[in-house]
Amino acid sequence: MHTAALQGQFAMETPRCRGNSVRYYTQDGPGWQGQHGSKGQSLGSQYLDDAADPSSSLPEESALTVPCAQTEKQVPFYAQLKECHSPTDVLDLVGRYTLTVGRVSNSLTRIWMTTKKMSEEQKRYERRLMFEHPVFRQLCDCAMVSASRMRSNDAVFSLLAVVKLGLPQTSRVVQTLLRAVQESLNEFDERSLSVLASCLDSMESSQNVDALRDGLRLVVEDRVPGIQSVMALQSLMRCVGRDAPMALKWKLEKKALAMVEQFSLPNAQYMLTTLAAMNLYSKPLLSICSKNIAENIYGIPTFRLLNVLKACRELRYRDLHLLSALAEYLTSTFDIWDNKQLVLFLLLFKDLGFRPVELLDKFLEKVIQNPSALTQKDVLSLLKISSQLNHVSPCHQQEFLESVTHGFESYLPKMAPADLLRGVFFLCILGHFPLAPLQRLLRRDILDELLAPGGQFLTANQRKLHYVGLCLRLDRPPLPQALAVPDDIAYPPHTGHLVNQGLVKMIQSIVGAGVLEEGVVLENTYFIDCLITLPLQRTDESSPSEGEPCRRVAVLWAPSWFFCLGTPHPQGRLAVMIRHLKALGYRPVVVPEHEFEPLSEEERVETLRELISAAAGGEGPL
Numbered sequence: 255m256h257t258a259a260l261q262g263q264f265a266m267e268t269p270r271c272r273g274n275s276v277r278y279y280t281q282d283g284p285g286w287q288g289q290h291g292s293k294g295q296s297l298g299s300q301y302l303d304d305a306a307d308p309s310s311s312l313p314e315e316s317a318l319t320v321p322c323a324q325t326e327k328q329v330p331f332y333a334q335l336k337e338c339h340s341p342t343d344v345l346d347l348v349g350r351y352t353l354t355v356g357r358v359s360n361s362l363t364r365i366w367m368t369t370k371k372m373s374e375e376q377k378r379y380e381r382r383l384m385f386e387h388p389v390f391r392q393l394c395d396c397a398m399v400s401a402s403r404m405r406s407n408d409a410v411f412s413l414l415a416v417v418k419l420g421l422p423q424t425s426r427v428v429q430t431l432l433r434a435v436q437e438s439l440n441e442f443d444e445r446s447l448s449v450l451a452s453c454l455d456s457m458e459s460s461q462n463v464d465a466l467r468d469g470l471r472l473v474v475e476d477r478v479p480g481i482q483s484v485m486a487l488q489s490l491m492r493c494v495g496r497d498a499p500m501a502l503k504w505k506l507e508k509k510a511l512a513m514v515e516q517f518s519l520p521n522a523q524y525m526l527t528t529l530a531a532m533n534l535y536s537k538p539l540l541s542i543c544s545k546n547i548a549e550n551i552y553g554i555p556t557f558r559l560l561n562v563l564k565a566c567r568e569l570r571y572r573d574l575h576l577l578s579a580l581a582e583y584l585t586s587t588f589d590i591w592d593n594k595q596l597v598l599f600l601l602l603f604k605d606l607g608f609r610p611v612e613l614l615d616k617f618l619e620k621v622i623q624n625p626s627a628l629t630q631k632d633v634l635s636l637l638k639i640s641s642q643l644n645h646v647s648p649c650h651q652q653e654f655l656e657s658v659t660h661g662f663e664s665y666l667p668k669m670a671p672a673d674l675l676r677g678v679f680f681l682c683i684l685g686h687f688p689l690a691p692l693q694r695l696l697r698r699d700i701l702d703e704l705l706a707p708g709g710q711f712l713t714a715n716q717r718k719l720h721y722v723g724l725c726l727r728l729d730r731p732p733l734p735q736a737l738a739v740p741d742d743i744a745y746p747p748h749t750g751h752l753v754n755q756g757l758v759k760m761i762q763s764i765v766g767a768g769v770l771e772e773g774v775v776l777e778n779t780y781f782i783d784c785l786i787t788l789p790l791q792r793t794d795e796s797s798p799s800e801g802e803p804c805r806r807v808a809v810l811w812a813p814s815w816f817f818c819l820g821t822p823h824p825q826g827r828l829a830v831m832i833r834h835l836k837a838l839g840y841r842p843v844v845v846p847e848h849e850f851e852p853l854s855e856e857e858r859v860e861t862l863r864e865l866i867s868a869a870a871g872g873e874g875p876l
Contacts, residue, residue: 359397366418416428454493519554580599663691678691788804807840
């Protein structure tokens with residue numbers, strides 16, 4: 255065991271009892287707020303410590319003895335404790351009994367357990383009563399006095415309880431329990447380590463918490479081979495966190511793979527979120543868990559499905575089978591979901607580059623039928639989804655655009671300039687140009703607010719306005735009055751991309767070097783890997799002279815994330831680029847990287863020849 259290392263890691267600061275600035279359990283910083291007093295003032299602020307030893311306020315045994323009532327003599331303390339259903343019930347019971355070490359821990363744990371299933375409003379009310387209850391201070395005092403004598407599991411459950419109840423980490427009771435846990439860490443069994451991991455996972459970083467977390471990592475590294483419980487393993491994996499050494503992460507991954515036969519459906523769900531918490535991309539574990547979830551999709555609660563998608567997004571893990579199963583489930587149960595839930599799922603699908611066509615079409619039809627049911631946030635989210643996934647139902651394209659525009663315009667009077675810009679930007683990407691939002695956006699006062707120097711989103715606003723201007727100029731919408739983004743709006747210059755030289759050589763072998771130009775940037779926005787300028791009738795490979803009619807073929811090397819997952823359907827960024835290249839007189843050729851890479855050299859050349867020939871329209875030789 256790393257005894258010396260642990261001692262060094264655990265040079266923790268012992269809470270001091272100095273003056274009136276230290277509290278036993280009340281707030282002295284951000285945390286739980288009661289219903290009275292200003293921010294930062296706790297309900298229990300009257301209980302300031304006066305430098306006395308905490309044992310001086312320990313309840314007298316005579317005051318806590320069991321009353322003479324026959325019923326209470328016959329019913330043991332722990333049996334009555336199980337019947338308590340609120341913090342006040344527990345504290346009333348504690349006030350009638352002598353507080354032993356075990357009772358302190360069990361009472362704190364029971365207080366927390368009674369609040370777990372309460373609503374947030376009820377929790378606030380019950381915590382207010384708890385802080386005002388006279389026995390609560392006595393219970394916290396006893397916890398501090400008995401902390402060093404607690405068994406490891408009692409100490410760690412007590413710490414978990416006070417943290418979950420919202421007591422600040424800087425309070426003496428939390429710090430005392432942290433110290434007790436630190437001193438007995440080497441004695442912890444698997445269950446206690448798991449509880450401690452869950453506790454630390456919900457605590458903010460501080461000197462003492464970080465020291466304990468580092469010590470836990472050392473213990474875990476020694477104990478990994480002996481871990482038997484999947485839940486314990488997952489708790490420990492979450493606690494070691496994303497900053498853990500890769501060697502420890504790989505060790506935990508190996509242990510998890512050895513236990514996959516024990517994975518239940520909840521284990522599979524939790525493993526995905528655990529890997530995200532660790533920032534560990536384990537393809538084998540992700541594949542196993544995704545398959546389990548996809549095969550049992552109908553038995554998973556909504557919030558867990560959302561958490562699974564969030565974990566996939568954080569890890570940039572895109573499993574077509576899992577996403578398709580979830581989309582099919584949402585489509586088949588469409589009527590049970592409200593707009594907010596559907597938008598949440600679709601936003602996560604969008605982040606993963608997945609386009610659930612049938613689900614999107616059903617939702618767009620729902621919007622067409624009742625656009626007023628969408629909130630402003632829903633409207634902006636839907637526009638973002640449709641524009642990025644480049645999806646508008648072909649059968650209802652105009653109806654959808656008119657409906658969503660109606661919903662968007664209904665919020666114009668109270669819409670913030672940033673939201674106005676986002677909405678107009680998404681509509682322009684979709685090739686739709688409603689007059690009222692455009693006129694409002696291009697007002698000088700709105701533009702000045704969006705482009706205020708030092709603004710947090712200045713660069714993003716400049717980029718969006720640049721695209722709006724491009725769309726107005728290149729798409730040439732039939733508006734009753736000419737609109738344009740002012741030319742004086744700065745836009746960062748386009749940063750160069752690396753050209754795929756293998757692609758260049760193959761194109762040169764097809765069309766010759768004289769008609770090929772590489773790394774061309776158009777409109778300070780669109781990067782063309784290879785631009786081929788071909789004469790209409792000439793048979794030589796020289797470039798056409800100035801003014802001579804020619805065919806301009808723009809070859810674009812497109813990474814996989816330019817397309818919707820598992821399809822050749824271009825996402826919004828690529829779709830608008832293709833649209834604008836055509837408007838500028840170019841003939842775009844898109845070369846999908848993920849389809850091109852597996853081909854042999856001969857197949858690549860032949861594929862390129864066919865693509866370029868098709869784009870050139872067969873006019874003249876290649």
